Amino acid sequence: MLTIKNLHAEIDGKPILKGIDLQVNAGETHAVMGPNGSGKSTLAHVLSGREGYTPTEGEVIFEGKNLLEMEPEERAREGVFLAFQYPIEIPGVSNTNLLKEGLNEIRKHRGEPELSAGDFLKLVREKAKLVEMKKELLNRSVNEGFSGGEKKRNEIFQLAVLDPKLALLDETDSGLDIDALRVVAKGVNAVRNEKNAFLLVTHYQRLLNYIVPDFVHVLADGTIVKSGGKELALELEERGYEWISEKAESA
């Protein structure tokens, strides 16, 4: 589904990613871990096309297409979804209105007809239930006045409705207490299937107790220094990131 080859990227002329190689297939969940400043959030932003995160070398092929050439909205319509670390508030725009516009754009792109108002509402209700999203939040302005936990849950709810092929979760666990984390993880697990793939960007191992990854990659100073199975995360938890960084330096 996603092939990243020797990806370099910079912010304001400062190199952050220095040669990332990664292969993600449908049905897989990958966790990208690493210390602060290692470039893991940058990776998520480069993949989603955020302005200011400039790829300088390498390529990213998504479903056979050159992802880096696309505008952010084209990537979204092709099926790339970013769950934001800090979800944005949009006053006066209701959650359902945003989702309706977004979903219809995505459907149009796929050559599918727009959903009728009735079918859309049915879908929204169903997905809200799936991720335990409070009904009263559906018609509120996007993220406005939401608690930290509600914002993160809203990202997962949007993910469930838009049903992307590739979901990038940027530090979805940050700022969540254990109960909120459990609900968010439950939502993600409910959405996981054979056809989609997840890339979780996280600093801590605890999220991975609830969303169990197939692969774990450790990022340090802009490159993947170690990859492994879910047990790698536990090892990191025990030994800290310095263990990896030292290993990388000595190698």
Place this chain on the structure above:
Amino acid sequence: MANDEKAELERLANEEYKYGFVTDVESETLPKGLNEDVVRWISAKKGEPAWMTEKRLAAFRRWTKMPEPHWANVEIAPIDYQELSYYSGPKKDRPKSLDEVDPELLETFEKLGVPMQERAALAGVAVDAVFDSVSVATTYREELAERGIIFSSISEAIREHPDLVKKYIGTVVPPSDNFYAAMNSAVFSDGTFVYVPKGVRCPMELSTYFRINAANTGQFERTLIIADEGAYVSYLEGCTAPIRDENQLHAAVVELIAHKDAEIKYSTVQNWYAGDKEGKGGVYNFVTKRGLCEGENSKISWTQVETGSAITWKYPSCILRGDNSVGEFYSVALTRNRQQADTGTKMVHLGKNTKSNVVSKGISAGYSQNSYRGLVKVGKNAEGARNFSQCDSLLIGDKCGAHTFPYLEIDNPSAQVEHEATTSKIGEDRIFYLKQRGLDEENAVSMIVNGYCKEVFRELPMEFAVEAQKLLSVSLEGSVG
């Protein structure tokens, strides 16, 4: 450039102002110039009684002694008032019924989305259609008359209800008020008259649709709305004009009078032609709108969505004379390209425990200048007066300007007056968030702007709110990037 991309661009360019067509009707247009003969001619043309002709002449004499105002934050090339024609109307006489209206005219209004058929889908809205200087048709009059509601063109009202008109016209906006009000009082051509009798709740939205068609003409609309004791009326106006290189002048006067326990809701969606990208052409919209809350517990509420006009100079105001009366002003003003808007409100508290609420949302794009100018005045007898004003400005791009000029004149120490103002740039992070959900840049901006204006849009009647949103989206096309 790929062919389909080119076609798309052309489509967008053409869509810029879709109301810019010209209707080919035989018109009777006065030669250019303004003098006493012109004033007399207009009055005679409308078959007015002598008292009205006298009022007009007095206003004209006053006007000749008044200076053109230059305090607004706008740049205007000098206007030669003798180079304009002060009357233009379709040649045929006003028909007796809708069936007899010139199909060309009906088609014009249908094209503009104005429901002129009484059994149309938009039943529940009665329409008075004003084409250049003349009201060409008014719908649902009989139904309204059954309840004692008068809904007619002002020309007819002067002939058929002279006592009512004489009693109220010029009482809220006297000719001496300002240069353009004096001019309007001398040469006003047509407009709407509404009277809702005691205790009657008007069962449908009343609306007037103003269309300037002729070139080099001024449109001088005069509207007078009276809600008698305990009455309620909701009134809407919409405005468009063809694309012309010359500037057109629209100098209107609107007067509202709400008696004891009465309520008037007045909504405007103004989309006059705004001129082209370089600022050539467009309507000068110099308007005096004022409402008088005459009786206790009366309420007047102004809601405006202003997207058109090259220059807007307009301050819908409320005089809160009755105790416990309430004035409201909700405004969205969008300027782009070279448009200039200086708009706001005046809330004058005279009665006890009077309340006013002001919500103004300015949006500036391109090279436009957008100013909010608001006065809150509390008289010495206005015990317990309260005002809350919120003025927000949103900037799209970095070549435009947003300005806020709040004025306070408080002569009673018990008054509570609050003013909040914010200025923000449309956030890249918000745009990116929406793009990430599949929306393109224009759609994202339009959604953010519509969300920003929601507090005002929800004050509009349903159909108008939808129209206003669409209008805003169309107006924003090409404003980003």
